Amino acid sequence: MEAEAAKFIGAGIATLALAGIGIGLGNIFGSYLSGALRNPSAAPKQFTNLLIGFALTEATGLFALVIAFLILFSN
Amino acid sequence: MASPIEQFEVKPIAHFEIAGIDVSFTNSSLWMVIVVAFLTIFLLGGTRKSATVPGRWQVMVELMYGFIAGMIRDNVGKEGKQYFPFIFSLFVFVLGLNLAGMIPYSFTVTSHIAVNFAMAAFIFIGVTLVGFAKNGAGYLKLFAPSGVPLWLLPMIIIIEVISYCTRPISLSVRLFANMLAGHIMMKVFAGFILSLAAAGAVGMVGAVVPFAVNVLLTGLEILVACLQAYVFTILTCIYLNDAMHPSH
Numbered sequence: 001m002e003a004e005a006a007k008f009i010g011a012g013i014a015t016l017a018l019a020g021i022g023i024g025l026g027n028i029f030g031s032y033l034s035g036a037l038r039n040p041s042a043a044p045k046q047f048t049n050l051l052i053g054f055a056l057t058e059a060t061g062l063f064a065l066v067i068a069f070l071i072l073f074s075n
Numbered sequence: 076m077a078s079p080i081e082q083f084e085v086k087p088i089a090h091f092e093i094a095g096i097d098v099s100f101t102n103s104s105l106w107m108v109i110v111v112a113f114l115t116i117f118l119l120g121g122t123r124k125s126a127t128v129p130g131r132w133q134v135m136v137e138l139m140y141g142f143i144a145g146m147i148r149d150n151v152g153k154e155g156k157q158y159f160p161f162i163f164s165l166f167v168f169v170l171g172l173n174l175a176g177m178i179p180y181s182f183t184v185t186s187h188i189a190v191n192f193a194m195a196a197f198i199f200i201g202v203t204l205v206g207f208a209k210n211g212a213g214y215l216k217l218f219a220p221s222g223v224p225l226w227l228l229p230m231i232i233i234i235e236v237i238s239y240c241t242r243p244i245s246l247s248v249r250l251f252a253n254m255l256a257g258h259i260m261m262k263v264f265a266g267f268i269l270s271l272a273a274a275g276a277v278g279m280v281g282a283v284v285p286f287a288v289n290v291l292l293t294g295l296e297i298l299v300a301c302l303q304a305y306v307f308t309i310l311t312c313i314y315l316n317d318a319m320h321p322s323h
Contacts, residue, residue, distance in 0.1 A: 055253075055299075055306045059245075062252030069255075 010071045017064030024057040079262035083186055083255070102182045103190070110171035110184075118167070139167065143308070150312040154319055162315075165194070166308040169250070173300035176254060177293070185303075186254040191247035198311050199243040206318035217321040246310055253303045257296045264289045 032050045036043035087099035121136030129137060143163045147155040169185060176183025184190055206214040218235040219228060267285035271278040 051302055052306060052309065055302045056249075059249035059253060059306075062256050063248060065256050066248060066252050 007071055011068040014064050014068040014071060017061055021057060021061035021064075024060070025054065028053045028057060079259045079266065082258060082262060083183070085187070103184050103187065106175055106182045106184050107172070110168070110175050114167050114171050139163075146309060146312060150309065151316045151319060155312070155315060158315060162308060162311060165198075165311060166304060169194075169307050170301065170304035173254065173304050174297070176258065177297055177300060183254050183258055185250055186258060188247060188251045191251045192243065195243040195247035198246070198314065202311075202314045202318045205315065206321060209319060210321055214318070214321050217317055242314065246307065250303050250307055253299055257292075257299055261289060261292050261296060264292060 028050065032046065035046070085101045085103050087101050088105060089100040091098045091100065118136055121132045126133065143166055144159065147159055147162055151158070172184045175181055176186065218232050218239070220231065223231050264285045268282045268289065271282040271285065
């Protein structure tokens with residue numbers, strides 16, 4: 001196999017991390033909603049925690065993006 | 076058409092060299108200077124005439140102060156007050172750089188790992204020094220959580236040490252990757268608009284879709300810019316809390 005082709009395949013495989021991030025983000029917002037609907041008065045206080053969780057989870061997915069870029073653009 | 080990566084190119088504006096090391100004044104340094112100058116004017120101007128009943132400008136500055144003061148109080152505790160100047164300047168600096176990156180034709184300084192890693196590495200070194208200065212050898216208790224069975228301890232210590240040492244990497248890459256990915260995404264959609272519009276009348280109408288997406292993305296990116304500055308600061312607070320109170 002040519003090295004160039006292997007690079008593209010590798011970068012594609014690196015995006016598989018999105019599966020985990022999808023589960024994680026869905027979990028965060030789903031849990032927040034179910035919690036918020038059970039106890040709406042406590043929900044606004046937890047909104048910043050929701051955003052922190054969102055940012056931390058999203059960043060994990062972006063690590064995969066960095067790996068994909070490293071594979072694609074480093075010689 | 077320019078490639079989506081081209082916006083991150085560091086271009087020297089004035090060339091300097093000290094002992095063979097390139098220390099040129101680049102567009103990256105220019106935007107740092109602009110942001111710091113703006114923040115200085117914003118913060119000093121707002122507090123210049125401190126009134127008991129604050130005006131609009133003073134309220135904005137006081138809200139920022141209160142936000143960070145509250146964050147330190149909640150996450151570090153009372154003793155964290157002495158680190159307020161550091162945390163506050165860190166927050167406004169990162170927030171300013173992130174938001175300045177959203178101005179068209181500007182340069183996003185925080186989309187460069189070199190800048191972020193320098194900040195994260197100094198935070199890491201500083202927090203470690205604070206930890207040892209406050210607790211002496213007791214700071215090492217951070218790596219051995221209480222209540223762990225003895226046979227599990229060697230493995231836990233190894234894992235804790237690794238996770239401690241990767242802190243500067245995860246802290247800097249988180250900010251870097253968010254800014255990089257967001258700006259590339261916006262430029263890719265901007266590219267869609269151009270290539271669709273070039274395809275004739277039908278394409279012109281179709282180009283409305285990526286344009287609308289780009290408007291939404293701009294909003295999302297401003298949210299991400301604020302959020303990542305917040306996350307960067309709050310993680311620094313959490314690390315500082317570990318240094319002040321190492322026993323889990």
